[in-house]
Amino acid sequence: MAEPVLSVRNISKSFGAIHASKNVTLDVQPGEIHALIGPNGAGKSTLIKQIAGGMKPDTGSVHFLGQDVTALNTVQRARLGLGRSFQVSAVIPDFTVVENITLALHGREQSALQKLTNAFSKQSLIAEAKNHATRTKLNTRLNIRASALAHGERRRLEIAMALALKPKVFLLDEPMAGLGNEGAAELTTLLSDLKREAPILLVEHDMDAVFALADRISVLVYGEVIATGTTQEIRSNKAVKAAYLGEEDFA
Amino acid sequence: MIPERLYNGIIWLGLIAFGLLAYFIDEPYWLTLATRAMIFAIAGLGLNLVLGYGGMISFGHAAFFGIGGYAVGILATHAQTYDPIFAGFITLTGTQFMPYTWAIAVIAGGIGAALIGAISLRTQGAYFIMITLAFGQMFYYFAISWPAYGGEDGMSIYLRGGFPGANTLRPFDFFWVTFGVLTAVILLIRTLNASPFGLSLNAVRQTPERVETVGISPFRLRMTAFIISGMITALAGALFADLNKYVSPSMFSWTISGEIMIFVILGGVARLMGPVVGAIVFVTLEELLGGVSDHWHLYLGILLLLIVLFAKGGITGALTRKTQVQHG
Numbered sequence: 045m046a047e048p049v050l051s052v053r054n055i056s057k058s059f060g061a062i063h064a065s066k067n068v069t070l071d072v073q074p075g076e077i078h079a080l081i082g083p084n085g086a087g088k089s090t091l092i093k094q095i096a097g098g099m100k101p102d103t104g105s106v107h108f109l110g111q112d113v114t115a116l117n118t119v120q121r122a123r124l125g126l127g128r129s130f131q132v133s134a135v136i137p138d139f140t141v142v143e144n145i146t147l148a149l150h151g152r153e154q155s156a157l158q159k160l161t162n163a164f165s166k167q168s169l170i171a172e173a174k175n176h177a178t179r180t181k182l183n184t185r186l187n188i189r190a191s192a193l194a195h196g197e198r199r200r201l202e203i204a205m206a207l208a209l210k211p212k213v214f215l216l217d218e219p220m221a222g223l224g225n226e227g228a229a230e231l232t233t234l235l236s237d238l239k240r241e242a243p244i245l246l247v248e249h250d251m252d253a254v255f256a257l258a259d260r261i262s263v264l265v266y267g268e269v270i271a272t273g274t275t276q277e278i279r280s281n282k283a284v285k286a287a288y289l290g291e292e293d294f295a
Numbered sequence: 296m297i298p299e300r301l302y303n304g305i306i307w308l309g310l311i312a313f314g315l316l317a318y319f320i321d322e323p324y325w326l327t328l329a330t331r332a333m334i335f336a337i338a339g340l341g342l343n344l345v346l347g348y349g350g351m352i353s354f355g356h357a358a359f360f361g362i363g364g365y366a367v368g369i370l371a372t373h374a375q376t377y378d379p380i381f382a383g384f385i386t387l388t389g390t391q392f393m394p395y396t397w398a399i400a401v402i403a404g405g406i407g408a409a410l411i412g413a414i415s416l417r418t419q420g421a422y423f424i425m426i427t428l429a430f431g432q433m434f435y436y437f438a439i440s441w442p443a444y445g446g447e448d449g450m451s452i453y454l455r456g457g458f459p460g461a462n463t464l465r466p467f468d469f470f471w472v473t474f475g476v477l478t479a480v481i482l483l484i485r486t487l488n489a490s491p492f493g494l495s496l497n498a499v500r501q502t503p504e505r506v507e508t509v510g511i512s513p514f515r516l517r518m519t520a521f522i523i524s525g526m527i528t529a530l531a532g533a534l535f536a537d538l539n540k541y542v543s544p545s546m547f548s549w550t551i552s553g554e555i556m557i558f559v560i561l562g563g564v565a566r567l568m569g570p571v572v573g574a575i576v577f578v579t580l581e582e583l584l585g586g587v588s589d590h591w592h593l594y595l596g597i598l599l600l601l602i603v604l605f606a607k608g609g610i611t612g613a614l615t616r617k618t619q620v621q622h623g
Contacts, residue, residue: 096508122510134505136498142622147498150491151509157519160486163494164622173622187621209509 047110048073049213049243050126055094055104057267064090065101066267072213077235077244079254082264083287088247089131091264092217095245096128097121109212122151127211127242129202131218137191141182144190144201145173148208173208180204180234196227203234213242220250232256255279263287299615303568306575307478314470326466327538332578333470333477334534339558339570340480341527346556347565348488349520350500351416355427356555358411358434359404359525361547363532365438366400368450368542375453391456393463393472397533404529405522412521416514428549435547449543456537463537473534477571480527485567487523496520497565528555557595561602563611572610 048071057065064087072078082088093099095106097118105114113121122128135144149169150156164170177183180200185193190201199219206214219235220228232253238244248254254261255275262272265287271278278284297305310329317325338360345351373380373389381387390396415426439447454464461468487493495516499506503513536542545551554577562573577595584591606613 098504118504118507119510119512122508128508130504130508134502134508136501136505138501139498140622143494146622147494147506148509150494151506151511154510155491156495156511157492157515160490160492162489163491164620170622205505205509 046074048107049109050095050245051107052091052095053105053107055091055101055106057090057094057099057101063267065094068104068264068267068269070262070269070272072243072245073260074243075239076259077239077246077257079246079248079258079261080264081248081251081254081261086264087267088264089217090267092215092247096126096215122209123154125209125212125242126215127206127209127213128215129206129217129219131221131247133195133198133202135190135198135201135205138189140187140189141177141193141201141204142170142173142186145176145204145208146170148205149173152209176204176208179207181230196223199223199227199231200234203231203238207238207241211242214238214244216244217247218249219246220248220253228253296616297614299566299611299617302611302615306568306571307481310474310477314467314474318467323466326470328578328582330466330470330473330538332575333473333571334531334538335555335558335574335578336571337477337480337534338528338531338555339562339574340484341524341531342555343559343565343570344484344487344524344527345517345520346559347569348493348496348500349517351517351521352424353427353521353524354424354549354552354556355411355415355429355431356524356528357547357549357551358431359407359528360532360535360551360555361434361438361544362403362407362525363400363529363534364536364542364546365444365532366403366529367396367456367533367536368452369444370396370399371452371454371456371536372444372450391452391454393456393458393537396456396537397476397530400529400533401526404532405526407529408522408525409518411525412518416517416521428552431547431549431552435544435549438544438547445543447544449541449545452536452540452542455540469538473538476530476534480530481567481571483527488567492516492519557599559609561599561609563609566608566611566615569609569611576610
């Protein structure tokens with residue numbers, strides 16, 4: 045196998061008696077969508093935080109593009125090329141769609157603390173922002189404030205902002221959350237297109253989307269990865285079936 | 296409701312008109328009042344950068360106002376006594392040349408803000424308010440207990456500092472010098488707010504975790520804003536010292552921090568001309584009501600209450616509609 049873009053090695057994290065991550069190891073290979081699934085409370089959010097930089101693991105390490113990034117904070121990891129989206133939309137509510145995307149572009153260009161020009165004067169930058177809006181089907185909503193967007197549009201703005209960072213890996217935290225069937229299907233198409241730009245670590249609840257998209261799946265239960273494999277392998281895995289017993293229509 | 300840009304222009308031109316009117320009908324006291332309002336406006340513009348755009352509620356901006364005032368007071372004292380501030384391998388003498396005293400006040404304000412910011416910006420919300428207040432009070436008590444520079448009595452500046460091409464002792468000239476500084480500060484704030492820095496600062500106020508994820512450090516943004524803010528407020532303190540020809544520890548008192556905050560809230564938080572309007576209204580009320588009753592703060596309090604309850608965006612918010620810029 046090729047050198048993984050992102051690899052999580054033996055991460056453990058406890059809060060008192062609760063083991064949120066127990067010796068978790070997983071990696072993301074170039075060109076793949078690696079989905080992370082698991083029942084509620086399995087420790088998906090804690091794991092995402094440790095990968096993105098908001099939380100330090102007790103033991104273990106996170107490697108990104110061959111570099112140990114365990115000691116780096118969120119800002120430094122973002123600059124290296126980690127493009128994250130949030131489970132609960134964290135866009136800038138008072139900013140319009142273009143303004144939100146332009147903010148991400150200035151983050152990528154590192155111009156926030158360097159240039160005193162007008163933030164919207166560079167035509168190529170605005171053109172790029174519109175381009176990302178078009179890809180996420182927000183091109184008719186350019187000058188609408190994020191707070192006035194529909195839920196699904198705000199989810200897509202999250203993706204557009206991650207896209208604008210030109211990341212080396214996408215870290216998408218439940219991008220389908222709260223979307224209807226139609227919205228989820230639309231986003232599924234977008235994500236399968238996205239993986240050509242950078243591999244994706246997809247944390248997702250929506251099983252249809254996961255089985256349609258993922259090249260590999262890891263299952264997290266009580267902070268532990270109980271299985272990693274292709275869609276077929278996971279479908280037929282007994283431990284996974286046991287963990288999901290009671291949850292309707294698995295597989 | 297008028298567009299905000301028109302409103303801004305009217306306020307700016309109104310100050311010019313007021314200056315000329317007071318001159319031609321020979322009311323030097325009006326000029327001094329207007330100068331006082333403009334100096335408060337500069338202090339408020341400084342605070343608005345952190346409070347309005349950056350969302351950091353600093354209750355300690357009197358520290359920077361006082362630092363600016365003391366910089367001018369100390370330099371003037373040494374200039375007046377011909378006693379060098381420092382005599383060693385180099386000799387530093389006092390000065391009353393405004394461009395120099397301003398520069399030193401601004402640098403001192405920036406250093407003060409860097410020190411206060413380095414500690415207080417690690418906290419948020421109510422803790423940030425309390426820690427900035429505590430720093431302000433520290434400076435206040437330090438000034439009181441500093442006998443070399445007047446202690447509790449402060450320092451008198453016998454002659455107002457000079458500015459090339461102006462006789463600053465004439466209220467008319469000092470009005471225009473202050474107006475020039477005010478205009479420069481307004482333009483600076485406008486430029487900052489429209490820049491990528493301003494965009495990120497406005498974003499950090501709303502959703503700091505998003506700003507982090509796009510690779511911009513919220514702490515560095517806040518720190519930069521805090522330092523620039525401290526510099527601007529120190530510049531206002533420097534002008535205030537020359538206006539009154541007197542500096543005292545009261546410049547550091549928490550009531551000054553509160554008043555600067557009132558200029559911002561009254562005029563409009565995060566609105567370019569908000570602090571300018573707030574300071575003008577404040578000084579006008581102080582003058583009109585202060586003559587009628589010693590308890591004029593009561594009326595100010597009622598006005599402030601009404602504004603906070605009914606006019607989001609202060610006076611500016613009530614009178615203007617925000618220009619919605621279309622990017623593409």
